[in-house]
Amino acid sequence: MTETTEHNGKGRGAQGRGRGTPEPFADGADGTDPRTLDELYRVVEGLVRVSGRSPKHVSVRLADASIDVEWEQEGAPAAGPGTAVPDAPAGVRSADAPASDGDEQGAPVKDALTITSPLVGTFYHSPEPGAHPFVSVGQDVDAGQQVGIVEAMKLLIPVVSERAGRVTRVLVSNAERVEYDQPLLLLEQEDTA
Amino acid sequence: MSAPLGDLRTVFVANRGEIALRVVRACRDLGLRSVVGYSSADAGSAAVRLADASVRIGPAPSRFSYSYAPAIVEAALGSGAQAVHPGYGFLSEDPDFAEICVKNGLVFVGPDPRVMARLGDKALARQVMAEAGVPVLPGSSGPVADERQALAEARRIGFPLIIKAAAGGGGRGMTVVRDMDELLQGFRGARAAAREFFGDERVYMERFLDRPRHIEVQVVADEHGSAVALGERDCSVQRRHQKLVEESPGPNLPRETACRLEDYALRGVRTAGYTGAGTFEFLVQGDEVAFIEVNCRIQVEHPVTEMVTGTDLVAEQLRVASGARLSVAGPDSRPRGVALECRVNAEDPDRGFVPCPGRITGLTLPGGPFVRVDSHAGVGDTLPPDYDSLLAKVIVWAPDREQAVRRMERALMEFSVEGPGIRTTVPLLRKVVADPLFRKGEFSTSFLTDRGWGA
Numbered sequence: 001m002t003e004t005t006e007h008n009g010k011g012r013g014a015q016g017r018g019r020g021t022p023e024p025f026a027d028g029a030d031g032t033d034p035r036t037l038d039e040l041y042r043v044v045e046g047l048v049r050v051s052g053r054s055p056k057h058v059s060v061r062l063a064d065a066s067i068d069v070e071w072e073q074e075g076a077p078a079a080g081p082g083t084a085v086p087d088a089p090a091g092v093r094s095a096d097a098p099a100s101d102g103d104e105q106g107a108p109v110k111d112a113l114t115i116t117s118p119l120v121g122t123f124y125h126s127p128e129p130g131a132h133p134f135v136s137v138g139q140d141v142d143a144g145q146q147v148g149i150v151e152a153m154k155l156l157i158p159v160v161s162e163r164a165g166r167v168t169r170v171l172v173s174n175a176e177r178v179e180y181d182q183p184l185l186l187l188e189q190e191d192t193a
Numbered sequence: 194m195s196a197p198l199g200d201l202r203t204v205f206v207a208n209r210g211e212i213a214l215r216v217v218r219a220c221r222d223l224g225l226r227s228v229v230g231y232s233s234a235d236a237g238s239a240a241v242r243l244a245d246a247s248v249r250i251g252p253a254p255s256r257f258s259y260s261y262a263p264a265i266v267e268a269a270l271g272s273g274a275q276a277v278h279p280g281y282g283f284l285s286e287d288p289d290f291a292e293i294c295v296k297n298g299l300v301f302v303g304p305d306p307r308v309m310a311r312l313g314d315k316a317l318a319r320q321v322m323a324e325a326g327v328p329v330l331p332g333s334s335g336p337v338a339d340e341r342q343a344l345a346e347a348r349r350i351g352f353p354l355i356i357k358a359a360a361g362g363g364g365r366g367m368t369v370v371r372d373m374d375e376l377l378q379g380f381r382g383a384r385a386a387a388r389e390f391f392g393d394e395r396v397y398m399e400r401f402l403d404r405p406r407h408i409e410v411q412v413v414a415d416e417h418g419s420a421v422a423l424g425e426r427d428c429s430v431q432r433r434h435q436k437l438v439e440e441s442p443g444p445n446l447p448r449e450t451a452c453r454l455e456d457y458a459l460r461g462v463r464t465a466g467y468t469g470a471g472t473f474e475f476l477v478q479g480d481e482v483a484f485i486e487v488n489c490r491i492q493v494e495h496p497v498t499e500m501v502t503g504t505d506l507v508a509e510q511l512r513v514a515s516g517a518r519l520s521v522a523g524p525d526s527r528p529r530g531v532a533l534e535c536r537v538n539a540e541d542p543d544r545g546f547v548p549c550p551g552r553i554t555g556l557t558l559p560g561g562p563f564v565r566v567d568s569h570a571g572v573g574d575t576l577p578p579d580y581d582s583l584l585a586k587v588i589v590w591a592p593d594r595e596q597a598v599r600r601m602e603r604a605l606m607e608f609s610v611e612g613p614g615i616r617t618t619v620p621l622l623r624k625v626v627a628d629p630l631f632r633k634g635e636f637s638t639s640f641l642t643d644r645g646w647g648a
Contacts, residue, residue, distance in 0.1 A: 120230075120250045120268045153263035153293075177271040179249040180264065181233060 040067060056137055059173045068173070111189040113165055117178045121152030123159075125174040133174075135185070139167050147185055150178065165189040198515035201276055201300070202226060205269035206240065208280025209259060211569045211583065212491070213240035216278045219507035228272040230265055232258035234577035239569040248272060253579040259283045262290045266297055276300035276514050278507075282581070285490040286313045286362055302514040303469050304489050312465050312487045316359040316397035322484045325464040327457045330476070330483045332399035343380040346398050347373060355401040356380060358387035362488065364434030366390045369401050399485070404637040405476035407431065408443050408451075410458035411498045413470045413509050415519045420462045422455035423502050423521065424528035426472075426494060429638045430625060432546070432647035437618070438625055439494040440533045441501045443477075444594055444634025450477060457484060470495070470510045478637075493536065493586070496567055500532035500590040531597040532590045535605060535626070537568075538582040541616035546647065550578040555611030559604035563590040576615075584610065584617060594634060601626050621646060 040060050044067055048055055057070040117123065125133035125148060135147045141161045148159040165187030172184055203226040206216045213229055217240050220227040229244040234253035241247045248268040251258030258264060260283050269277050277299050279285035285303065288310035294301040303309065312318045316335050323329045333346045336359050347354060347370070356379055358366045366386035370379035380396070388394040407428045414420035427443035428436045443451065458473035461484075472488045495506045504521045512520060540546040552575045558566045568585030570576070576584070587604050591597035605623050624646065630636055641647040 120248060120264045120271075122267075152267040153297075155263055179268075180251045180258070181249055 043067060044069065057170055057173070059176070112168075113161070113163055113187040113189060114183045115147060115159060115161055115185040115187065117150050117180060117182045117184055118159065119150045119152050119155075119157050120180045121150045121155075121157070121178065123172050123174070123176050123178045123184060124149045124151065125170070135167050135170075137167050137170060141165060141167060141187065159184060161185075161187060163187070163189060198223065198225070198512060198517055201511065201515035203228060203245075203272065203274040203276075204302070204511065205230060205265075205272055205274035205277045205299075206244065206280070207259065207265045207269070207277050208283060208285070209235050209238065209240065209569075209580065211567050211586065212280040212493075213238070214243065214569045215567060216240075216280065216507055217244045219505060219511060222505065223508055223511060225511065226274075228269075228274055230259075230268045232579075234579055237574065239571060246272065253577060255283060255579065262287075262293055265290075266293055266299070269294070269299055270297060274299065276302055276511070278302040278510070279490065281490050281493060282363065286488070288313060300514050302510050304467050304471070308465050308467055309489045312461075312467065312471075313362075313489055314359050315357060315361060315486050316395070318487050319397070319399075319484070321465060322457075322461055322487075325460050327460060327484045328482060330400045330402070330485070333397045336395035336397050337380070340377055340380060343376060343398065344373075347376050350398060350400050353401040353403065354398055356383035356396050356398050358383070358391050358393065359395040359397050360391040360393035361387060362391075362486075364431070364436070367434055402476050402478050402483075404639045405429075405478040406443065406446075406637050407436075407474065408446065408454060408477045408482075409472045409474040410454050411470070411472055411492075411495070411506070412458050412462050412467070413506065413513065413519055413521060414462050414468050415513045416468050416516060417518050419519045419522065420459055420467075421519060421522050421526065422458050423498050423504065423506075423526060425451050425454055426497050428494060429636055430631070430640050431638055432641050436494060436536065437641070437647075438533065438535050438622065439497050440531065440594075440597075441497045442528055442531065446477070450480075450482065454482060457482075461487065469513050470506050493583070494534050496565060496586060496588045497532045497534045498528075500563075500565065500588055501528040501530055502526045503529075530590055530592045531594045532588060533597050533601045534586055534588045535601060535622045536583060536618070537585045537587060537608065537622065538618045539576055539584045539610075539615060540582050540618055542618055542621040542647070543616075546618070548578065548582040549614055549616045550576040550582070551612050551614045552576075553610060553612045553615065555609065557607065557609045558585065559587060559607035561603070564600065564604050565589070570610075595632075598626060598632055 044058055053071050055069050055071060059068040135141055143164045144160055146158045146160050150157045150159055167185055168188045169186040172178055204220050206213050206227055206229045217227045227244040229240045229247045230250040231241050231247055232251050232253050250264040250268045251261055277294050284290040288306045291301040291303060291306040291309055311321060319329050331350045337343050337346055353369055353371045356368045368379045368383040370376050383396045384394045387396050408425050409428060410425050411423045424441050425443050426439050426441045428439045430438035454475055461473055470491050472492050474485050476483050476485055491507060499506055504526055509521055539549045541549050553570055553572055556572050565588040566585055570584050589597055589600040589604055591600050605619055608619055610617055625631055
């Protein structure tokens with residue numbers, strides 16, 4: 001079972017996030033201060049450090065500022081002090097947001113593979129609403145296996161993993177707008193003996 | 194204070210390079226938000242940096258990015274934009290794209306898709322204008338279906354003739370045929386080129402004039418019935434039908450002829466129900482004038498008109514798109530003085546104009562009074578090989594043509610670009626501007642080929 005913490009400016013309680021109307025891209029204009037995006041990320045980093053737990057999934061929205069964090073189950077390895085939060089905002093990069101680097105520090109990592117979006121559109125975790133996601137964290141996937149869908153103008157493009165590996169992180173929410181080439185999932189590759 | 198712009202708040206810019214930057218600037222000047230859609234090759238570009246936000250829409254090849262409608266519409270919808278500005282080239286004259294935008298609740302900055310379909314089909318536009326009483330060159334009344342019809346039309350039209358893509362534009366995919374022996378090969382080649390460049394092999398045929406002047410009229414029209422012609426541009430200095438130097442007004446063009454052309458253009462606007470900014474192109478040879486095509490979009494050389502009329506044509510496009518009335522009209526916008534534009538391309542004039550993409554390590558752009566440079570290029574940029582080679586547009590204005598030409602000479606002299614393997618057409622442009630016949634304003638579309646410059 002996973003726990004979801006939602007932190008937002010209005011102090012609402014935790015809410016699930018299902019497939020609904022895709023959210024608009026976050027950006028810094030429209031009267032909101034572009035530096036707020038940086039501040040939101042600092043809050044997330046703070047949450048991660050303080051909790052000592054590993055986030056399974058982090059999502060940040062700028063307009064009306066909110067943060068969604070899905071935590072690993074109890075008993076999962078605690079986040080080391082070096083765990084970094086990816087600093088690429090989902091969807092639109094605002095004019096002031098730093099470019100993503102995808103740095104991973106801390107625990108030694110086997111070859112990592114980033115699966116990126118083949119298209120600008122909306123990312124879906126599962127084949128259809130209510131169905132099980134294609135993959136989840138910790139799952140092994142084969143080369144060529146489908147791990148998601150990106151939809152653009154009613155075109156459904158499968159997202160497949162080029163190589164075999166184990167899913168270590170899902171970087172975007174279900175029904176989230178994504179850009180072309182945006183990182184969607186991280187895989188760790190098995191050593192072939 | 195500028196007039197309100199209806200519900201328009203955010204514009205999605207579906208283009209790249211200097212025109213994307215141009216649209217972003219117009220949005221800023223109007224107090225509108227801009228979101229630029231860009232390909233992987235343009236991630237660090239000026240338009241992306243200066244816009245309020247940006248979305249990566251695809252990889253470098255334009256068929257998966259700038260010309261890929263699903264990516265653009267998807268990104269535009271996600272950005273919260275109310276309107277899409279298509280720039281020039283890519284999907285800017287694609288009526289299907291315009292229609293998809295409209296169907297998805299986006300305002301397309303340009304004419305209505307049905308108007309675009311009529312006028313954008315070059316063969317059909319000829320007919321529309323002819324029916325409105327505008328002179329056209331002898332030619333086929335529509336697309337030429339097959340070789341048998343090509344032969345029949347050729348006998349009727351006479352030689353030399355030119356075969357053009359019906360879905361074409363930008364001077365590409367045009368084949369000149371000088372006699373009957375060359376006809377069938379020319380016809381087949383033209384169809385293949387049309388298919389390759391525009392995905393539509395339909396071609397039409399037209400008499401070819403060897404030494405005409407290319408004179409075009411800039412119009413803007415709103416949705417309230419107002420339409421204005423903003424003078425003419427002479428774009429005769431061309432290399433392989435690609436414009437190199439443009440100016441307004443047409444040098445040594447009788448005012449009577451210029452007025453006739455403006456009148457024909459406005460007739461075309463009324464007949465077709467055109468709205469937005471557009472350009473009606475004509476060929477002028479002596480007293481003869483003939484309509485050749487309409488461009489239903491903003492053009493590369495629009496700054497020339499802006500400089501002589503003191504207008505912002507891109508802002509005007511956005512105004513019209515928002516449902517507001519034209520802000521340019523009347524004597525204040527009548528052309529004054531002379532403006533010249535030189536297109537600086539990253540091409541090597543000494544080696545067949547081969548494109549020279551690469552990294553820019555040094556760049557000095559001209560400046561000073563009445564010198565304008567429209568360019569997306571900056572030091573440290575890498576010009577991608579995937580797109581056209583336009584590097585910068587250098588535009589000057591002066592009270593008369595002699596001063597304008599001198600000013601352009603100075604501006605070209607100040608222009609410098611350095612980078613591994615980068616060459617530009619500046620040396621050729623300097624030769625053009627120094628040429629005695631150019632300085633007298635006596636030239637036609639054969640100007641470059643007559644001199645053996647620019648094969």
